[in-house]
Amino acid sequence: MAKLFSEKTKQVFLGPLSKNNPIAVQVLGICSALAVSANLKPALVMGISVTVIVAFSNVIISLLRNTIPNRIRIIVQLVVVAALVTVVSEFLKAYAYDVSVKLSVYIGLIITNCILMGRLEAFAMANKPWESFVDGLGNGFGYAVILIVVGFFRELFGAGSLLGFRIIPQSFYDAGYMNNGLMMMPPMALIILACIIWWHRSKNKELQE
């Protein structure tokens, strides 16, 4: 076990959670972060799905890395991701139909997530399967954390609830408080995201350009 969690592997896992965060620092996967963060629940589901897929496609590409012809490597990566996502979605439809209905659009969105291509290209093509798996987990969690924070603020101020449960009491509304409709719009996700990046960079001076 000691070898499994060497200092380097630990860095590979912890890096994406903060100093090398896929959204805040690498600026990957922004599109889906805007699309699914209006409520907390879809943000959670999307975070978990991406984590699983990025970890496993990282392993597959890492296993194949020495055989992949350089000129068509992007196509190979795309095929692996698309095949993996399709197989998972077919199995869900057959054995967990309710879950697949709930996930509906996310499954397709995963294929287009830039984090996948980014990690496959930047990490899995040059590293061993185990490190690649850990890197996938790390980046997936890093992505999920940002999504959850953005989703938290958008749902709380946009709908007055969290995970569908009412948080802001009725007495507030009676006193004239109103939900902020702008929070439900994609531009607000960008603004919250920008605030997170601002805070993040002020804490980590070395990230400032």
Place this chain on the structure above:
Amino acid sequence: MDTNKNGYTLIYATVMVIVVAMMLAFVSGALKSTQDKNVRLDKKKQILSSLWINTDGQDADALYKKYIVKELVINSKAEVLSEKPGEAFDIDIKKELSKKLEDRRLPIYVANVDGKTKYIITLLGTGLWGPIWGYLALDADKNTIFGTYFSHASETPGLGANITEAPFQQQFVGKHILNDKYEFVSVAVLKAGQTTKTQEKVDAISGGTITSKGVEKMLLTCLGQYDQFFKQTTSGGTN
């Protein structure tokens, strides 16, 4: 081995495509029948859901048999074409919508909930990104909405996709689709604060305008086909 040679690249690509295609074809073929069964079962769940019957963790087949007493196929003149069980269920509403109104075969599910008759009508329309569909249950007066079920293929999560949530669907309960003269007017889906004189209304979803409009249009087109059926009603709206 030199992985940059043209021949190697070509063979690699070919083998990869064949392997992946075979794998996907195999998975799809092997799971097809299970998936179809799920789709049929899910349709029953959706129909029951428009009656506010919760099917979670229960045998939807048995519940369907218990509540749905008759499956009718009618035409646009409200003449009954068939009462054979299963025939209405297998109608592909998408195909019917592409036919001329006179030629359409329209399904109606007749349900019995606690001794009261309900009519369930199939809906299909277009949202922002793809199809939306649903079921709408009417009381025995063929006018008052008893319950709705909406679903979608790919509407934006958190915005348009909220048409599947209870708060949106509950708004429809008790609304009337006919006016005082028993004419079909449907229900409007409008921005909060807007009103209309001729129809009853529900609030649209903030940030989901096109999906909301899609629901409104779907109600108008799909319910509109049953115009003559509604004419048999005996009590008008409250407008």
